Amino acid sequence: MHIEQIYTGCLAQGAYYITSNGEAAIIDPLREIQPYLDRLQRDNVTLKYIFETHFHADFVSGHLDLSKKTNAPIVYGPTANPEFETITAEDQQVFEIGNIKIKALHTPGHTLESTTYLLIDENGKDHAIFSGDTLFIGDVGRPDLAQKSATMTQEQLAATLYHSLRTKIMTLGDDVVVYPAHGAGSACGKNMSKETVSTIGEQKEKNYALRSSMTEAEFITEVLDGLTPPPAYFGMNVALNKSGYQNFENILNNGMRPLSATEFEVAAEETGALILDTRASGDFCKGYIPQAINIGIAGDFAPWVGALIADVNTPILLVTETGKEEESITRLSRVGFDNVIGHLEGGFDSWKNAGKEIDTVKRISAEAFANEISIPDHTVIDIRKEGEYTAEHIEEAYNKPLAAINDWIKDINPQQHFYMHCAGGYRSMIAASILQARGYRNFTEIEGGFNAIAKTGIPKTNFVCQSKMMK
Incomplete structure (x- = not known):
């Protein structure tokens, strides 16, 4: 046995x-x-x-x-x-x-x-x-x-x-x-x-x-x-498991369809597909296709796709690190996102080399953040989970978990600048891409998140062990 x-x-x-x-x-x-x-x-x-x-x-x-x-x-x-x-x-x-x-x-x-x-x-x-x-x-x-x-x-x-x-x-x-x-x-x-x-x-x-x-x-x-x-x-995954779904090989073949920068641009305009960029946050912030959403393949990729995109029938166009196309399609299919209609051939470099419009995210280091912030004169949004925030956070920071971004985004004052961080930079870049896709640009994202911030002299609450909080 x-x-x-x-x-x-x-x-x-x-x-x-x-x-x-x-x-x-x-x-x-x-x-x-x-x-x-x-x-x-x-x-x-x-x-x-x-x-x-x-x-x-x-x-x-x-x-x-x-x-x-x-x-x-x-x-x-x-x-x-x-x-x-x-x-x-x-x-x-x-x-x-x-x-x-x-x-x-x-x-x-x-x-x-x-x-x-x-x-x-x-x-x-x-x-x-x-x-x-x-x-x-x-x-x-x-x-x-x-x-x-x-x-x-x-x-x-x-x-x-x-x-x-x-x-x-x-x-x-x-x-x-x-x-x-x-x-x-x-x-x-x-x-x-x-x-x-x-x-x-x-x-x-x-x-x-x-x-x-x-x-x-x-x-x-x-x-x-x-x-x-x-x-x-x-609920959509339950329905797929109960009623049936497309053959995985067909899904993979559709998603592996390579598109030049021009073909990719036309496909996005004609289909209204979501542009999903699976590169690392550090690469994404330096340049990306406008309106693209960043959910990095190296993190909890599939669960965050499911939590934030929600509708498994959403048509998706992929931008990945070269060689990560198949992995991205496979991991999307694991949570029922089967409608990948193609990927950008040659990755983001092909878009940039074609002279297409690009966007960036304003990201600064934790050290730079510590030098320029003045609490309570500045607004800080911590998008970690409630338990992470409760355990330890920047004094006066607001807790707005990423999973609830569709609820709290409407409360953001576009005229008021704010700083935003998560634990290490993965989730905050997801949030940054969503915010900018919806027209909110008056913010600065913190590289390295709270893990890096905790090493600076920024005032923080006293640490509380999360495992003890759960008991």
Whole structure:
């Protein structure tokens, strides 16, 4: 028996590849399936089942393309009703893969079809669970995402999750390994650990939601406390996973269509496509195509695209670092942004060399910022998350998280200059590009963000450990 966790940092997502005696199972595969096909061929095994823990909201699964390529059936848990052929497992139903077994444990609460898969080894011993978004390391799945489809309140879903955890998961042996679908950084939970593997026993000791003394009412209150609104693209990803989607190879071929600077300009004018520039913030600020939005491929690219662009059907024209076109298209497809209609051939240099109009962002170093700022005479906007801001921030700075920019941008006085920063410069350049695309230009962005600012003498609040704040 072999179990491999295939972890994708950008989405904080874990897929699982399991083999036994010439047969394999894959749980919660990513959109691009070629790596799985290569692995199956290399190991000379036959894919017997594709297991889905639930209809994912934060990414588009590769279940359909993988099934078409391998003829392996897709397995969902009870109550799932997708618009394609699947096996709908019954609670406690057992599937055999080589010399091992996988038992479906229906664990509704995050969604109604949510199912945990229990792996039973060659000796008949409970070995591991693949818990999807039901149980994370340090947290449990948020119960507010399925309210519309479930016609239940988030409180009712939370109560359902409480009983699923206590009747199906906490009754397992303490030595059973826990393999979740996500880790820290995912929007599917609020307090997930950076660790990606644990045991039932460790979670009983450390996970606030698995306290043995916890009542149902306490669980509901604590699980729902502090939930932020889910990204707008979540519902669209659920629909794609449930109803189907375009073949990934077609999406990649469309996006890889090279466009000269002139062709790119014409395409942008004729289609109204969003120009998405995936270069690093330091390159973007020195010169970019007017109206382009910068979301760097080197950061949490796909989640920020989903959070800020929202509509997965938006036509997109790409500007990337040379050689990063395919990666950008692939990572967009992971969250359902399939309508990439081409990319700028030769990258931004080809646009500049063609004599086309360019724009820039006013960026200064933290040292220059410290020399010219006078608090409270100047306005500072900190676009980090609320928890980051609360832990430590510049005195008198305003907290305007990037995720809420569409709400607070209308409150900006275009006549009043302000300084803007995040933690390291990635998010603040995203915000800068959005602001300038909408006509707001009276600001200065700080290179290096708060990480660099903290090394200067600018007055700051006293540091508060964020991990303590979460407890």
